[in-house]
Amino acid sequence: xxxxxxxxxxxxxxxxxxxxxxxxxxxxxxxxxxxxxxxxxxxxxxxxxxxxxxxxxxxxxxxxxxxxxxxxxxxxxxxxxxxxxxxxxxxxxxxxxxxxxxxxxxxxxxxxxxxxxxxxxxxxxxxxxxxxxxxxxxxxxxxxxxxxxxxxxxxxxxxxxxxxxxxxxxxxxxxxxxxxxxxxxxxxxxxxxxxxxxxxxxxxxxxxxxxxxxxxxxxxxxxxxxxxxxxxxxxxxxxxxxxxxxxxxxxxxxxxxxxxxxxxxxxxxxxxxxxxxxxxxxxxxxxxxxxxxxx
Numbered sequence: 001x002x003x004x005x006x007x008x009x010x011x012x013x014x015x016x017x018x019x020x021x022x023x024x025x026x027x028x029x030x031x032x033x034x035x036x037x038x039x040x041x042x043x044x045x046x047x048x049x050x051x052x053x054x055x056x057x058x059x060x061x062x063x064x065x066x067x068x069x070x071x072x073x074x075x076x077x078x079x080x081x082x083x084x085x086x087x088x089x090x091x092x093x094x095x096x097x098x099x100x101x102x103x104x105x106x107x108x109x110x111x112x113x114x115x116x117x118x119x120x121x122x123x124x125x126x127x128x129x130x131x132x133x134x135x136x137x138x139x140x141x142x143x144x145x146x147x148x149x150x151x152x153x154x155x156x157x158x159x160x161x162x163x164x165x166x167x168x169x170x171x172x173x174x175x176x177x178x179x180x181x182x183x184x185x186x187x188x189x190x191x192x193x194x195x196x197x198x199x200x201x202x203x204x205x206x207x208x209x210x211x212x213x214x215x216x217x218x219x220x221x222x223x224x225x226x227x228x229x230x231x232x233x234x235x236x237x238x239x240x241x242x243x244x245x246x247x248x249x250x251x252x253x254x255x256x257x258x259x260x261x262x263x264x265x266x267x268x269x270x271x272x273x274x275x276x277x278x279x280x281x282x283x284x285x286x287x288x289x290x291x292x293x294x295x
Contacts (some may be wrong), residue, residue, distance in 0.1 A: 008149070010188070013185070018073070021294050022076075025076075025080045028083060028087060031091070032083050032086070035051065035091065036051070036174065037174060038094055039292060040171070040174040040177075041096070041178050042098050042099060042102045043102070043179075045175045048171050052164070052167055052171070054086065055083065055086060056164050059078050059079060059160070060078075062077070062081060062082065063078040063220075064219070064220065067220075068076060069121070071221040075156060085131075085179075121258065124220075124261065125253065125261060128262040130263040131262075132268075132269055134269065135269040135272055135273050136163075139159070139273075139276060140152060140155065140156055140159065141254045142276065142277065143280065143285060147280065151227070151285060153173065153224075154223070154285060155288070156284070157220055157224055158217070158228045158231045158235055158289075161209065161236075162235035165202060165205065165206060165209070165235075165236055168202050168239070169198050169202070169239070169266045172194050172197065172198045172201075172247070173194070173246050173247050174250070175194065176190055176191065176250045176251070177245065177252070180238065180254045181254055184254065187254055191247065191251055192254065195247060198271045199240070199243065202240060202243065206237060206239060206240060209232065209236040210233045210237065213229045213232045213233050213236070214229045216230060227285070228285065230286045230289065231286050231288065232289075234289025234290060234292065235288075235292055237295075238293040245264055245265075248264055248266055249261050256285075268295065271295045272295040275291035275294060276288045276291040278291075
């Protein structure tokens with residue numbers, strides 16, 4: 001579908017070696033993404049922000065280092081290499097240390113799962129996740145196709161930083177699912193507690209980014225600071241109201257209301273996608289920040 005989404009990227013599948021690397025990286029990314037869920041499900045959520053922060057820092061360092069060295073593949077490799085470096089040690093810790101202890105401690109409370117129940121839950125949840133991934137994944141391609149590579153470079157840096165903020169509410173929501181699934185009677189208590197904790201983490205970080213955005217972006221060059229400061233501020237601010245639909249989805253997952261999960265995510269993605277397209281045409285990449293904060 002790349003010719004339909006971003007025809008200017010057609011060259012990436014000319015080289016079969018890059019195609020193979022892309023496929024392997026996608027497979028590895030699936031495992032990397034599941035690590036967070038596994039750690040939280042094993043009640044070891046403390047390691048999730050450590051892992052994600054390490055990934056984010058390495059990603060930004062390599063992005064700076066490879067900007068000139070690998071102009072065509074620098075952004076892609078800055079994601080793949082840190083992910084590959086973290087994949088083996090994290091899984092080694094999970095399988096050799098955390099999981100055996102968890103099995104021993106919870107053996108008496110284990111439940112029998114059927115293939116059918118797991119399939120129904122995953123299928124419903126996956127549809128909702130798919131539309132969210134489509135919105136997040138296609139947005140940089142939209143900018144590339146409509147505004148060009150230089151503008152997409154400015155957008156991508158702000159987008160990468162803001163995504164780290166969105167991960168906070170997502171991971172907090174995963175913790176809510178893990179704990180509330182063990183004791184559904186406390187779901188409302190956990191929901192209020194997670195809501196407060198999420199804002200305690202996000203508000204100071206968001207304010208820091210809003211205040212220091214020009215200097216943060218200047219690390220990548222003066223042009224980034226000039227072109228993307230307002231965008232970064234708007235995207236950072238959008239992470240705060242974004243906590244509400246994110247936790248709503250997590251509560252619905254605990255209640256196994258998968259239709260509600262899909263409806264919330266599909267409606268949000270349709271709104272964000274349409275607004276991003278319309279406002280990008282009118283206000284440039286700043287319009288995307290307006291779209292996400294408004295949506």
